[in-house]
Amino acid sequence: MRRSTSSKGAENPIDAVGARISFAHNEVIFQAGQPSEHIYKVEVGCIRAYSKLRGNRRVDLAFYFPGDYFGFETRDKHSISAEAVVSTTLLAISAMTLLARSATDVAVARYMLDITSRELTRAQKYRLLLHRSADERVAQFLLAMKKRCCRNEIELIMPRRDIGDHLNLSIESVSRSLTRLHNSNAITLEKWRYVTVNFDRLSILKSNFPASAVSS
Amino acid sequence: MRRSTSSKGAENPIDAVGARISFAHNEVIFQAGQPSEHIYKVEVGCIRAYSKLRGNRRVDLAFYFPGDYFGFETRDKHSISAEAVVSTTLLAISAMTLLARSATDVAVARYMLDITSRELTRAQKYRLLLHRSADERVAQFLLAMKKRCCRNEIELIMPRRDIGDHLNLSIESVSRSLTRLHNSNAITLEKWRYVTVNFDRLSILKSNFPASAVSS
DNA sequence: CGGTTTGTTGATTTAAATCAAAAAAGGTGG
């Protein structure tokens, strides 16, 4: 972990308080049970938030990309863990400072509510995803990735293992779904970690979801 | 739907604004897409919040019991739907009034954050549940029900269909899991909708979850 | 280049869905 000078540009009520920290590939940001002293904003890279189940199994609850906030808890301890998927730079914002400010500044309180609310929407959306077939889960995941990078060529920055732990599929099933989607021309698997999506074809699967769950 | 006089006893910063409304068995409270004008608190009965999937399939995201709040949205439209499982009385609190108050009263803003945060914890917990076997899902569901009514004798107020839609299981699988749990003496199926749980035996399954996910 | 990690493909098993039918509970009206 490497610290550097604090952020200066404040486009919103909370970032100004933050300090920049860098993490290496697979480095732990925090673990479930540890005191929740900061909330984080991704500047560059990718974070996985997960819970551990018995037998080394893991559930990847979410991936966070530049601009996303994570690690916010109302309790004093983290309920989940977080790791850097790749080399990542974060903005770490003191939870105590934030709490103090939110007590007087309504804009800050509102901002915290928005972050939590967005997280809830995301959690509900992925919950719906788990009620669908392997191919639909992978397709929806790719669409979500596409939405973030805004290009049809997606870099699957995380390994198959992570995708599987996120979608509740074995790595083999993820791989098979990808090849099936490739064979049906819904995607093109360029070179392993690079996927080009055919939005219209993938969206056939997407249409099985309620409109409200497709956003973000 | 039947309206009555507004609530008088205000034990917290938001209930005082509410008006009491009654709903019959299976009556719709609100549907996805409708304007979100109120948030609700259950006084008596039970509510199911759900999303519809293609082909009449439904995902029951949560059940709400007396004391629970639901229907709170940061957006102006409901993203999910809600129905009364049985005859239910609610407290309906104007979202606009609430928003106005939260702009000046920090206690109200904090209360909204707590409600949303609790909902997020619940959503994450159930998300983890979907990564486990049918028997574990049913067992965990029964433990959650037990926790709410605080007695070992649980009334399964909702039909098997609802439990299945909640746990992503067919009604047959729910039924089979219940009989398996009964045969292994983890529960006693008294008379159809009445279950007595053997906490210690059920908890063997529960122990497969991370500590943080077991609460509530 | 060899060794390690990561991903794909194939064969087999398995948990849960589906299909099908019977049994139990609930309701209605005589």
Next chain:
DNA sequence: CCACCTTTTTTGATTTAAATCAACAAACCG
């Protein structure tokens, strides 16, 4: 209270989607 009908639940047989087991291939890395 009972006969009749509907709804809900249970149980059994079969199918199926995904997991697991096993081997191989491709990328990565010193």
